[in-house]
Amino acid sequence: MAREVGRSRKVLIVGGGIGGLAAATGLADLGFQVQVFEQAEDFREVGAGIQIAPNGSRALQQLGLLKEFDKWSWKPGALVMRDAFEGEDIVRIGLGDEFVGRFEHPYAVIHRADLLGLLLEACRRNPRIDLATNSRVEKIEELGQGVRIRLADGRSVDGDALIGADGLRSVVRSHIVNDGPPPAPKYIVYRGVVSREQIPDDVWAPEVVMWTGPNADFVHYPLRSGELFNLVVTFKADRELDPMDIAGSREEMTAPYASFHPTVHRLLDLLPADRKWMVTDRTPTRGWSRGAIAVLGDAAHPMLQYMAQGACQALEDVAQLVEQVRATSGELPSAFEQYAEKRYLRTARVQFSARQMIELCQVSGLLADLRAGYFGSRTQQQLHDGIAWLYSPHPGERFS
Numbered sequence: 540m541a542r543e544v545g546r547s548r549k550v551l552i553v554g555g556g557i558g559g560l561a562a563a564t565g566l567a568d569l570g571f572q573v574q575v576f577e578q579a580e581d582f583r584e585v586g587a588g589i590q591i592a593p594n595g596s597r598a599l600q601q602l603g604l605l606k607e608f609d610k611w612s613w614k615p616g617a618l619v620m621r622d623a624f625e626g627e628d629i630v631r632i633g634l635g636d637e638f639v640g641r642f643e644h645p646y647a648v649i650h651r652a653d654l655l656g657l658l659l660e661a662c663r664r665n666p667r668i669d670l671a672t673n674s675r676v677e678k679i680e681e682l683g684q685g686v687r688i689r690l691a692d693g694r695s696v697d698g699d700a701l702i703g704a705d706g707l708r709s710v711v712r713s714h715i716v717n718d719g720p721p722p723a724p725k726y727i728v729y730r731g732v733v734s735r736e737q738i739p740d741d742v743w744a745p746e747v748v749m750w751t752g753p754n755a756d757f758v759h760y761p762l763r764s765g766e767l768f769n770l771v772v773t774f775k776a777d778r779e780l781d782p783m784d785i786a787g788s789r790e791e792m793t794a795p796y797a798s799f800h801p802t803v804h805r806l807l808d809l810l811p812a813d814r815k816w817m818v819t820d821r822t823p824t825r826g827w828s829r830g831a832i833a834v835l836g837d838a839a840h841p842m843l844q845y846m847a848q849g850a851c852q853a854l855e856d857v858a859q860l861v862e863q864v865r866a867t868s869g870e871l872p873s874a875f876e877q878y879a880e881k882r883y884l885r886t887a888r889v890q891f892s893a894r895q896m897i898e899l900c901q902v903s904g905l906l907a908d909l910r911a912g913y914f915g916s917r918t919q920q921q922l923h924d925g926i927a928w929l930y931s932p933h934p935g936e937r938f939s
């Protein structure tokens with residue numbers, strides 16, 4: 540019955556990242572013809588690992604992708620926040636049986652290429668999905684019935700509906716929300732994946748570890764079945780950043796870590812410094828849908844990475860969108876409106892929490908002492924309670 544709601548109508552999707560490909564498979568499964576337009580010459584994820592919390596796995600399960608995800612993901616034993624100078628743990632959140640029992644899925648990490656690869660495979664298996672690369676969408680026109688997109692190469696394509704999954708600088712968002720470019724980035728990221736053999740045995744740990752110090756932090760965790768190791772540094776910029784200037788340097792990358800623990804320096808030596816990323820977010824907004832157009836993922840709610848939730852929220856968006864399309868028997872404008880209404884407050888909370896979290900991570904002095912005191916007095920159950928609003932399967936806990 541679910542398959543019938545699409546009735547072979549055509550949905551255009553701008554952007555072939557995690558959100559766009561997940562939406563393509565979810566909607567094709569409902570019987571829509573789906574065309575994905577990706578500006579890059581290939582479907583690929585640059586960067587390194589990504590953390591997928593239980594709520595992200597739940598969304599993957601709703602989309603029928605969990606089994607494949609489980610094959611590629613690694614399940615760390617704990618989330619650890621560590622003092623950057625002393626090397627002592629500030630807090631350790633267990634991710635074992637108690638955590639999995641409560642949130643019904645493990646906490647997982649996966650190489651971005653593996654996550655995108657499994658989504659791409661699901662799209663390629665579905666004859667209703669057409670995937671186009673080298674296809675930058677520049678303009679959107681709303682027709683009496685449906686939508687027309689114009690591409691940079693002069694093509695134009697009509698569809699019954701349009702989904703913008705085109706990330707931070709979304710053209711679809713600017714068409715329907717029209718709130719200007721995102722704010723200038725304030726944080727610089729260097730990241731990369733190295734092999735397990737490169738990591739000294741006394742440093743390797745089957746955990747997600749974040750070393751935190753003033754205005755800078757350093758995250759690492761294993762990937763695949765432990766054969767890879769993911770390294771990410773993030774620090775506050777001391778100048779105005781040009782988002783297009785992505786050339787990195789070892790000097791820039793290591794300077795904020797000068798007084799960090801020697802272990803951090805042993806790992807920093809392994810991290811490539813030729814390319815950097817600059818991160819920013821937006822203040823939450825409503826208005827992610829208009830008629831037969833909707834946005835999802837970073838196009839709708841770009842956030843700092845400090846809750847490790849951008850991709851998880853994109854997957855939740857898709858699961859909710861698919862559910863609304865099914866519930867409205869394929870009435871897309873009303874499904875899009877209901878989807879946006881059901882999603883905007885939850886994602887707003889994650890966006891605001893990510894801003895608070897970076898402040899909590901990169902503090903120093905008295906604030907760092909307060910943080911240590913706070914976390915030091917928490918039991919594992921209290922730590923899990925603190926994150927239940929985000930990970931719990933029970934809607935009643937969503938505003939806890």
Ligand SMILES: Cc1cc2nc3c(=O)[nH]c(=O)nc-3n(C[C@H](O)[C@H](O)[C@H](O)COP(=O)(O)OP(=O)(O)OC[C@H]3O[C@@H](n4cnc5c(N)ncnc54)[C@H](O)[C@@H]3O)c2cc1C
Nearest residue numbers: 554556557558578590676705706836837847848849850851
């Ligand atoms: C350092 C860092 C660490 C992170 N860690 C985590 C984590 O641990 N867990 C987590 O859940 N999230 C994490 N995130 C966030 C996550 O990476 C993003 O939220 C997620 O990738 C967003 O997916 P998306 O599909 O919405 O957008 P994107 O990944 O940005 O994809 C958008 C796609 O659209 C294409 N595109 C853009 N414009 C056009 C156009 N006009 N025409 C055609 N194509 C276009 C782009 O080329 C791109 O392929 C992290 C982010 C950063 C920066």
